[in-house]
Amino acid sequence: MSGRYDFGLMLVTDRVLSRGRALEDVVDAAVRGGVTAVQLREKACPTREFLELARRLKDRLDAAGVPLLINDRADIALAVGAAGAHLGQDDLPFLDARRLLGPGAAIGVSIETPAQAAEAEGWDVSYLGVSPVFATPTKTDTRTPWGLDGLRRLRKLTGRRLVAIGGINAANAARVLEAGADGLAVVSAVCAAPDPEAAARVLRGILDCSRAARGAR
Numbered sequence: 001m002s003g004r005y006d007f008g009l010m011l012v013t014d015r016v017l018s019r020g021r022a023l024e025d026v027v028d029a030a031v032r033g034g035v036t037a038v039q040l041r042e043k044a045c046p047t048r049e050f051l052e053l054a055r056r057l058k059d060r061l062d063a064a065g066v067p068l069l070i071n072d073r074a075d076i077a078l079a080v081g082a083a084g085a086h087l088g089q090d091d092l093p094f095l096d097a098r099r100l101l102g103p104g105a106a107i108g109v110s111i112e113t114p115a116q117a118a119e120a121e122g123w124d125v126s127y128l129g130v131s132p133v134f135a136t137p138t139k140t141d142t143r144t145p146w147g148l149d150g151l152r153r154l155r156k157l158t159g160r161r162l163v164a165i166g167g168i169n170a171a172n173a174a175r176v177l178e179a180g181a182d183g184l185a186v187v188s189a190v191c192a193a194p195d196p197e198a199a200a201r202v203l204r205g206i207l208d209c210s211r212a213a214r215g216a217r
Contacts, residue, residue: 005067005083005106006036007127007163008207009200010185012071013040017192026196027057031064033200039086039108039185041071054080067106074100084108086129089116094123108163112143117158129185130154132166133176136188148179155180170202177210 011030018026027038038061040054054070058080061068067083070076074097077085084106087097094109101107106126111117120128132145145166146154155162164176165185173184184203193199 005126007108007161007183008211009035009204010037010039010069010163010165010183011035011190011200012165012185012187013038013042014187014191015042015045017188019192019194023053024056024060026191028060029195029197030190030200031061031066033190033197034204035066035190035200036183037067037069037083039069039071040082041086041187043072047073047076051076051079054082058082069106069108077101077105084126086110094120094125098124110165114154114157117154117160120160121158125160127161127163127183128158130162130164130166130181133164133181134167134172136167148175151176151179151181170199170206173203173206174210177207183207 013023015023040057042050054076058068069084069086070082071086072088072091074085074092078101084101085097086108087094088110097107108127108129109120109125110129110131111120112131117128130146130151133151135145161182162180163183163185164181168176168184168186169189176184184207186203190196190199
């Protein structure tokens with residue numbers, strides 16, 4: 001299940017940061033630039049609108065061979081046939097989401113503390129979302145940032161796939177990967193970029209260089 005998808009460079013959507021552009025256009029550009037997965041995360045979106053947006057994105061991403069994950073809403077993921085869901089600590093518990101989505105779905109879980117990471121060791125998660133690595137205005141409801149040292153310590157504690165999120169951009173992405181992250185999840189670095197395709201391409205290049213140096217996990 002977890003090996004079916006590449007979560008090396010995940011775009012996490014945010015329409016507010018997208019400079020008035022249609023989210024579909026931003027996602028299309030990011031895919032052309034090399035993102036390997038898309039997480040639909042629109043906290044202020046009403047359920048019906050969110051469902052319709054998810055369906056539109058899934059059609060586009062299926063054509064590109066890129067998996068769609070739904071943030072928070074396992075029910076929406078199930079309704080649209082998405083690849084899976086991403087769960088925060090206050091969302092549907094992992095075991096309930098797994099029962100709902102089935103054994104073939106990809107499910108990522110945000111972790112903010114070592115204790116949460118230890119709890120997730122018993123679950124068949126697709127990845128752990130290390131959140132946040134750096135302080136960021138897009139994630140204000142989380143605990144103290146892990147920082148690079150915290151990420152290094154976490155890497156020693158788990159063999160799980162780690163996808164880092166929070167304040168990640170082209171200037172620090174290489175250091176995040178060197179500290180132990182297997183993948184990068186970005187929001188404003190692509191959504192707010194003047195050219196989302198170019199921004200994604202730069203990040204994909206950093207990811208590819210890191211993988212070439214150490215071998216993909």
